[in-house]
Amino acid sequence: MSEAPSDYNAGVDPERALKYAIQHIKDERAQIIEGVIETVPPTWDHEASIDVIREQIRARARELDCVIGSGNLDLPGSPNWYIPDLAVVPAAAAKGAGALLPDQTLLVVEVTSDSNADTDRVVKRKRYAEYGAPLYLLVDRQERSVTLYSEPGQLGYTRADGPHPYGTSVQLPEPFGIALDTSRL
Structure with a gap:
């Protein structure tokens, strides 16, 4: 068996290679969480919860000239590549973008x-804050609660509104300025 040439890995950026590979997995959506590849196979119950949120923010997102979706979010300099369940991003930023950064979102x-x-409770909350996602809404189906995190920083979010039990109205601050009805989650 022969050995690889000494310059075999020269110029190869492992983070970039992994993130490139994750985008080219056929017939699967996948994300990288702390260096571990995870497929994203949502259930209908999971999708129903996302749809409840999407319906309530759709009109305001359009007024703000934003797109609602679950596109790729890159966290450069880390072994993370996320596919959020839902994100609201300015339409101009989304146009032609393969991936965005969390600080380009208005809400995740x-x-x-x-x-x-x-x-979702620990790792993503910490990383979204480090990478500047201004608002992080966690819908915890196991705990049947909703928490809105805001004021991101390197040590995490400095403000948490919740956890609120399902059925509570949760206020999304500006630029949204709307109350989410969580009774149908």
């Missing part, structure tokens, strides 16, 4: 699943 929403609840 994650809905927990049995398989990844702690990832």
